Amino acid sequence: MKLSVIIPVYNVEVYLPECVLSLYQSGLSSIDFEVLLINDGSTDGSFQIAGELSKKYMNIRIFTQENQGLSAARNRGILEAKGDYIFFLDSDDFIYPNALPFLLKKAFENNLDILRFEYWNVTESGEKQSLSEYINKRKLYEDKIGDGYFLLENVYNREFYACFSLIKRSFLIQSGVKFTQGMYYEDIEFTISLSTFAKRAMYISKPLYAYRNRVTSIVNTFNRKKATDLIMVASRLRRLANQKEKVISHVLEETVTNLMIFVLLRISEPSLFKERTLLLDLMKEEGLKYLYPQKNLKEISIPILYNIMGCFSIYFLLPISYIKNKYITKKIRKK
Known part of the structure; x- marks a missing residue:
């Protein structure tokens, strides 16, 4: 067969x-x-x-x-x-x-x-x-x-x-x-x-x-469980990167950084802001204290901000999350 x-x-x-x-x-x-x-x-x-x-x-x-x-x-x-x-x-x-x-x-x-x-x-x-x-x-x-x-x-x-x-x-x-x-x-x-x-x-x-695309509410579908799972996935990918040869490990690290940028932006939103400390602590516990800056402005600036300021970086991401949510909401309404 x-x-x-x-x-x-x-x-x-x-x-x-x-x-x-x-x-x-x-x-x-x-x-x-x-x-x-x-x-x-x-x-x-x-x-x-x-x-x-x-x-x-x-x-x-x-x-x-x-x-x-x-x-x-x-x-x-x-x-x-x-x-x-x-x-x-x-x-x-x-x-x-x-x-x-x-x-x-x-x-x-x-x-x-x-x-x-x-x-x-x-x-x-x-x-x-x-x-x-x-x-x-x-x-x-x-x-x-x-x-x-x-x-x-x-x-x-x-x-x-x-x-x-x-x-x-x-x-x-x-x-x-x-x-x-x-x-x-x-x-x-x-x-x-x-x-x-x-x-x-x-x-x-x-x-x-x-x-x-079964659209319900894109803005409100991210929660603590999903943030936690994404952190755990990124953590396992980092461990995998450490086991692989350099030519593959840098691609895995790029993925880890992109996943964590997504998490950082989402947990800076009002719906998850109260959970930010627990989630940021989990990132550190899972070996995600440092993110490797990548290619474009967002992938360079957010990792650097996080690496330098840690949990305080969330406060600087609030305006970005607000603008992003406004854009997504407007896009959904157009559909």
């Missing part, structure tokens, strides 16, 4: 049929792939819909577990998968026609560990909205074969989504990399860690994935 498609399912009855049906409109014979629906304790009609779909398509397998989150569902899928390659598809997203045969042809012809491709941001109704802002940067590296450093340095551009890649199953299992359970931002650590093991990787600029 060529491909295992892993779809975590949790309360997505509105989107699940479109997601699954898109696989059968992709031009790949059903004998060449399997669909693993991991029902992660859904309380709506998702499980019933999954059952109906499995009656129609014999290559669908359903697994049910208590609600443990996206990471646990994906890890279960990896254990159960039988295909040569693995594709993580989120249950509220879908793929475009002819995507699977195209991807598999590229992967098998080039014996790839990881094949990264492009995506469309789509509205809740599935209408195309925008391509990644980094696509023009990445196009310079299209169809070139490189290693994990190639991906980290030239391709990801801070977009570490696991669902935008085709991954060789044997390579994934041999690496020992899994999704960390019970945490937000699990894709960041998984994608980066896995890439450090890759020997043959490729990028193609064809947008084959529809990433659905």
